[in-house]
Amino acid sequence: MQSKQKRILMAKTGLDGHWRGPTLVARALRDAGFEVIMLGMASSDDIGRAAIDEDVDLVGLNIGGHIDVAVRAVKELQALAPDLPIFAGGTIPPHACRQLEALNVEVYPPGSKLQAIVEAANRLTRLTPDQVDQV
Amino acid sequence: MQSNQKNPKRTAVSGFELKPFYTAQDVPEGHRERTAAAPGDAPYHRGFHPSGYRSKPWRIFQLSGFGKPEDENERIKFLLKNGETGFIMEHDRNTADHCYNVDHPEVMARREDVGLTGAVMQSVRDTAICLDGLPMDTSFGHAGGAVVQHAPFALAAYWTVAKNEGHALSSLAGTGQSDFNLTYLGCVTKQQIPTDAGLRFNADIIEFCTEHLPRWVPVSIAGYNAADTGLNPAQELGTLFANAVEYLDEIKRRGSIPIEAAARACGGVSFRASINLFEEAAKMRAARMMWSDLLRQRYGITDPKIANLRIHCVTAGSKMTYQQPLNNIVRGTLMALGAVMGGVQSLGVSGYDEALSIPSEHAHQMSVRIQQILQEETQVADVTDPLGGSYYVEALTAQLAESGWRFFDEINHQGGYLRSLDSGWLHAQAGENQYTEFMEMESGQRHVVGVTMAEDDESDFHVDGFVGADDAFDVALARLNEVKRTRHEKGAHAALKALESACRGSTNIMPSHMDALAAEVTLGEIGDVYRSVFGDWNTPIQT
Amino acid sequence: MSALAELVDRVRRSDRRALARLLSLAERDPLIAPELDSLLPIELGETRVIGFTGPPGAGKSTLVNALLEPAMASFGKAAVLAVDPSSPFTGGAILGDRIRMSERTRDPNVFIRSFASRGEQGGLAASTALAVRIMALAGWPVVLVETLGIGQVELEILNQADCVVVVLPPGWGDTIQANKAGLTESGDVFVVNKSDRDGADQACRDLIDSLSLLQRVPLPQVFKTQATNGVGVEALWAHLVQWHDEERNSGRCASRRLDQRSAFLNHALHAHIRARVDRYLGAHEFSADTRLGVLLDKSLAELSNGQS
Numbered sequence: 001m002q003s004k005q006k007r008i009l010m011a012k013t014g015l016d017g018h019w020r021g022p023t024l025v026a027r028a029l030r031d032a033g034f035e036v037i038m039l040g041m042a043s044s045d046d047i048g049r050a051a052i053d054e055d056v057d058l059v060g061l062n063i064g065g066h067i068d069v070a071v072r073a074v075k076e077l078q079a080l081a082p083d084l085p086i087f088a089g090g091t092i093p094p095h096a097c098r099q100l101e102a103l104n105v106e107v108y109p110p111g112s113k114l115q116a117i118v119e120a121a122n123r124l125t126r127l128t129p130d131q132v133d134q135v
Numbered sequence: 136m137q138s139n140q141k142n143p144k145r146t147a148v149s150g151f152e153l154k155p156f157y158t159a160q161d162v163p164e165g166h167r168e169r170t171a172a173a174p175g176d177a178p179y180h181r182g183f184h185p186s187g188y189r190s191k192p193w194r195i196f197q198l199s200g201f202g203k204p205e206d207e208n209e210r211i212k213f214l215l216k217n218g219e220t221g222f223i224m225e226h227d228r229n230t231a232d233h234c235y236n237v238d239h240p241e242v243m244a245r246r247e248d249v250g251l252t253g254a255v256m257q258s259v260r261d262t263a264i265c266l267d268g269l270p271m272d273t274s275f276g277h278a279g280g281a282v283v284q285h286a287p288f289a290l291a292a293y294w295t296v297a298k299n300e301g302h303a304l305s306s307l308a309g310t311g312q313s314d315f316n317l318t319y320l321g322c323v324t325k326q327q328i329p330t331d332a333g334l335r336f337n338a339d340i341i342e343f344c345t346e347h348l349p350r351w352v353p354v355s356i357a358g359y360n361a362a363d364t365g366l367n368p369a370q371e372l373g374t375l376f377a378n379a380v381e382y383l384d385e386i387k388r389r390g391s392i393p394i395e396a397a398a399r400a401c402g403g404v405s406f407r408a409s410i411n412l413f414e415e416a417a418k419m420r421a422a423r424m425m426w427s428d429l430l431r432q433r434y435g436i437t438d439p440k441i442a443n444l445r446i447h448c449v450t451a452g453s454k455m456t457y458q459q460p461l462n463n464i465v466r467g468t469l470m471a472l473g474a475v476m477g478g479v480q481s482l483g484v485s486g487y488d489e490a491l492s493i494p495s496e497h498a499h500q501m502s503v504r505i506q507q508i509l510q511e512e513t514q515v516a517d518v519t520d521p522l523g524g525s526y527y528v529e530a531l532t533a534q535l536a537e538s539g540w541r542f543f544d545e546i547n548h549q550g551g552y553l554r555s556l557d558s559g560w561l562h563a564q565a566g567e568n569q570y571t572e573f574m575e576m577e578s579g580q581r582h583v584v585g586v587t588m589a590e591d592d593e594s595d596f597h598v599d600g601f602v603g604a605d606d607a608f609d610v611a612l613a614r615l616n617e618v619k620r621t622r623h624e625k626g627a628h629a630a631l632k633a634l635e636s637a638c639r640g641s642t643n644i645m646p647s648h649m650d651a652l653a654a655e656v657t658l659g660e661i662g663d664v665y666r667s668v669f670g671d672w673n674t675p676i677q678t
Numbered sequence: 679m680s681a682l683a684e685l686v687d688r689v690r691r692s693d694r695r696a697l698a699r700l701l702s703l704a705e706r707d708p709l710i711a712p713e714l715d716s717l718l719p720i721e722l723g724e725t726r727v728i729g730f731t732g733p734p735g736a737g738k739s740t741l742v743n744a745l746l747e748p749a750m751a752s753f754g755k756a757a758v759l760a761v762d763p764s765s766p767f768t769g770g771a772i773l774g775d776r777i778r779m780s781e782r783t784r785d786p787n788v789f790i791r792s793f794a795s796r797g798e799q800g801g802l803a804a805s806t807a808l809a810v811r812i813m814a815l816a817g818w819p820v821v822l823v824e825t826l827g828i829g830q831v832e833l834e835i836l837n838q839a840d841c842v843v844v845v846l847p848p849g850w851g852d853t854i855q856a857n858k859a860g861l862t863e864s865g866d867v868f869v870v871n872k873s874d875r876d877g878a879d880q881a882c883r884d885l886i887d888s889l890s891l892l893q894r895v896p897l898p899q900v901f902k903t904q905a906t907n908g909v910g911v912e913a914l915w916a917h918l919v920q921w922h923d924e925e926r927n928s929g930r931c932a933s934r935r936l937d938q939r940s941a942f943l944n945h946a947l948h949a950h951i952r953a954r955v956d957r958y959l960g961a962h963e964f965s966a967d968t969r970l971g972v973l974l975d976k977s978l979a980e981l982s983n984g985q986s
Contacts, residue, residue, distance in 0.1 A: 005706070005769060005770070005794065005796065007702075013245070014229075014245060014248050015228065015229045015232065015233065015241065015242075015245060015248065015324070015325060016228060016252075016322070017232070017321075017322035017323045017324045017325070018321070018322055019323055019676060019677075020364060020365065020453075020566075020569055023566055023569075023676070023677070024569060024570060024573055026677075026772050027570060027772070029770065030765060030768065030770035030771060030772050031765070031768050031770060032768065032770060033768050033769045033770045034770045035764075035770060035771045035773060035792075035794045036770070036771070036772050036773065037773045037776060037792050038677035038772060038773065038774045038776070038777050039776060039777060039783075040325070040677060040777040040780065041325045041780075042780075042783075043241070043244040043245070043784075044244070045244075045784045046780070046783050046784055049783055049784055050776065050783060050790075052694065052695055052698055053694070053698050053789055053790060053791060054698065054776075054791060054792060055698040055699055055701065055702040065245065065247070065248035065251050065252075066245075066247035066248045066251050066602070067247075068247040069245045069246075069247050069248050091490065091491065091492070093491040093492055093599050093600025094491075094597075094599050094600070095599050095600065096600065109457050109490075110456070110457040110490045111456060111457045111458050111490075111583075111586040113577055114573060114577055115577055325780070329906070558735065670906045670907035671906060672906075673737060673740055673905075673906050677772070677774035677777050
């Protein structure tokens with residue numbers, strides 16, 4: 001029987017220090033039963049290393065700056081761990097949302113409900129049938 | 136109103152119950168006689184000058200900047216042309232906040248972010264480009280240096296450029312920031328000097344300014360980030376004055392300059408203006424009362440010139456919505472109205488695209504227009520303290536001051552403002568409020584138009600994020616290399632050594648910073664000295 | 679070869695992803711513990727395990743981060759297992775220790791893993807013991823285990839370490855919490871961190887006095903550090919290395935590890951049986967008027983013949 005605790009890595013791609021958003025999301029995810037590993041402001045290398053070593057089920061990115069920085073982080077992470085789902089929130093203007101969605105990243109801009117984010121986390125970390133059999 | 140149904144009881148943001156209507160009896164007894172005061176009478180809740188905005192309208196003062204220093208120069212000129220009456224230099228946060236040059240690995244890993252929200256200035260040459268042609272002698276300039284460890288560099292750079300242009304420092308009017316609530320509470324950076332070192336920096340800056348720049352506000356004691364991180368108006372007041380006390384007590388301890396001079400310098404503060412307009416106006420009134428009480432009771436200062444609290448105000452960025460951004464023009468206007476009814480001296484209105492990016496030219500212009508319309512068309516500026524005597528606003532003013540002092544006491548109970556930051560206590564208070572506010576929105580108890588209700592906009596007016604420049608990093612790197620190649624290396628090296636020596640010792644850091652900037656020492660080199668001398672603040676929160 | 683055995687084999691061959699995966703399995707599923715225990719060497723061998731504990735605000739994470747540098751200088755590689763409490767209500771947790779080690783996280787010679795306590799009595803102690811053995815198998819010469827140490831569960835984790843370091847803030851002398859939590863008895867080395875603050879010297883003196891009353895062999899030493907700028911860190915590390923060498927030479931380390939093995943068997947047995955009972959109860963319905971004796975007989979029968 002698999003324990004139900006799923007692990008989510010939360011990282012900020014920019015060097016911008018606003019912590020309100022990630023803290024609220026982390027708390028909501030914890031309240032929904034997730035183990036949330038906070039990485040803080042991290043480069044793509046940091047994020048990739050943490051995602052692997054912590055064997056997480058989902059990566060949440062807080063994006064606040066230029067979309068290219070985030071896109072780079074997403075692409076590197078996807079190359080490293082192709083099956084690891086990623087979702088993102090933060091100050092993401094519409095043109096940037098579209099770029100992330102094109103990379104299969106779900107985007108939650110300001111004003112998104114915490115409930116929607118939690119539901120997404122549950123959905124994205126649900127095991128697919130063939131993953132259950134895999135050790 | 137949608138929120139009606141579930142929550143018949145109404146409370147102010149600071150927690151006080153709001154009555155359906157107010158009468159004279161609702162004004163607390165201790166405050167009642169004060170309602171007969173005139174502006175200029177202690178305790179100054181009505182302001183300091185009977186003529187108010189008639190003699191001096193509030194300053195239209197917009198945060199501005201991105202890209203290369205010349206891009207920022209252009210945007211500042213645009214704003215001045217359109218009617219702002221002071222200018223603010225915003226520095227690129229990747230470099231400035233951390234005192235990194237652009238060739239630092241953390242910055243290079245995020246090269247596209249460089250210049251996104253402020254211009255990159257790594258040496259006095261960059262600052263000179265940014266200030267080129269700007270009226271430093273007649274305008275009120277904000278030198279940047281929002282983050283505590285960045286302040287000495289930003290100030291020294293600005294002042295050095297001023298000197299090079301032939302302006303006497305003693306004639307310069309402007310302000311620094313060096314904002315503890317921004318640095319250690321609201322926008323915790325990846326790396327920062329510890330709070331004790333920050334206090335030393337700010338006390339040094341205060342001392343230096345009282346001696347050399349009497350018209351300059353050395354540091355801005357600012358509530359904006361306390362409030363935008365979640366603290367309510369009463370808590371914002373308590374936090375701001377607890378912050379002020381750290382500076383004044385330190386000056387007193389040093390005995391280096393008269394406490395009156397420091398108090399006068401510290402009397403330029405900054406608050407957030409949120410959208411609950413009556414509470415916000417009352418907050419400004421309470422602030423003036425609290426400052427004069429604090430000076431009198433704690434420091435024995437009763438001189439009205441010193442009790443003159445000059446308030447700069449910035450409207451709440453966090454209230455600007457991502458959805459239906461044009462609605463934010465209305466929000467900006469209402470927040471500005473609350474602020475000016477509260478009698479602030481200077482105002483910046485957030486752009487309507489705040490939730491998407493830094494302001495586009497249009498959004499920036501709109502922020503100026505809002506203030507111009509208020510000043511020219513509404514007669515709001517014709518009468519000082521227009522809300523004075525309102526039972527509601529006088530009651531709120533008294534309640535906010537009382538509640539503000541209680542929070543001030545709680546902070547002191549934690550060991551003081553600095554300790555409350557180090558331990559994360561202040562962050563925890565802010566975080567709790569944020570969480571409650573969010574939960575209220577999620578459950579439908581509290582509404583935001585366009586976000587939790589009225590979500591579909593039929594006549595959709597598309598606004599996208601503004602991206603100012605794409606060559607900021609490349610140009611900055613080239614210029615960094617150019618400075619290092621062409622400056623007088625021995626002189627720069629010597630100046631940096633002297634700066635390090637000053638940091639390690641106890642002399643005022645500003646003279647050595649002035650010398651270093653003149654010798655073309657760069658930001659990252661100074662940052663490396665700070666890291667080596669002061670170490671890194673142990674952040675109490677996970678960010 | 680079972681899938682688990684294959685994974686263990688990959689870990690033995692220093693496959694880092696396999697290591698991360700195996701740690702998850704060991705933590706997640708008490709039911710694989712018997713097979714895993716048979717696949718892993720019982721002995722930790724050369725690997726040194728140092729536990730760190732102390733009250734919140736002592737700067738424990740910062741100190742562990744600071745120790746990574748001398749640890750890597752001594753042994754080339756170092757691993758950190760950081761335990762944070764889970765919410766007793768929701769089962770979730772916010773694991774924030776990794777963030778303190780930001781400069782190290784990219785270094786391939788550092789492995790940091792965050793654990794949530796998950797609140798199960800003994801379960802975490804068992805999975806920590808397994809985690810340490812997995813790290814040893816993967817070739818990590820030193821493992822730093824970090825936890826709050828205020829509760830029973832946390833003390834059990836620390837009891838899996840060769841050496842327990844208690845990190846205290848200055849002004850500790852004012853509180854008796856450390857005594858109450860049994861830390862004075864369990865600690866092998868004591869550190870007063872933030873030693874530049876008022877009260878640090880007094881806290882040291884108080885500690886030395888308290889410890890001298892305990893007549894422990896060897897007598898625990900007290901160190902002063904400022905983890906944020908490295909003051910005292912090298913000296914502390916040098917002592918930790920020397921301490922471990924002496925424990926080994928005297929045979930105390932081996933004897934302690936034997937006790938830990940017994941404790942592990944105890945915890946793991948409890949955790950495993952609980953997991954199996956939970957699984958049984960999840961799969962079988964019974965009415966409220968069932969007699970306990972009947973339920974016991976039925977469940978034991980199924981459990982013992984491997985049906986559940």
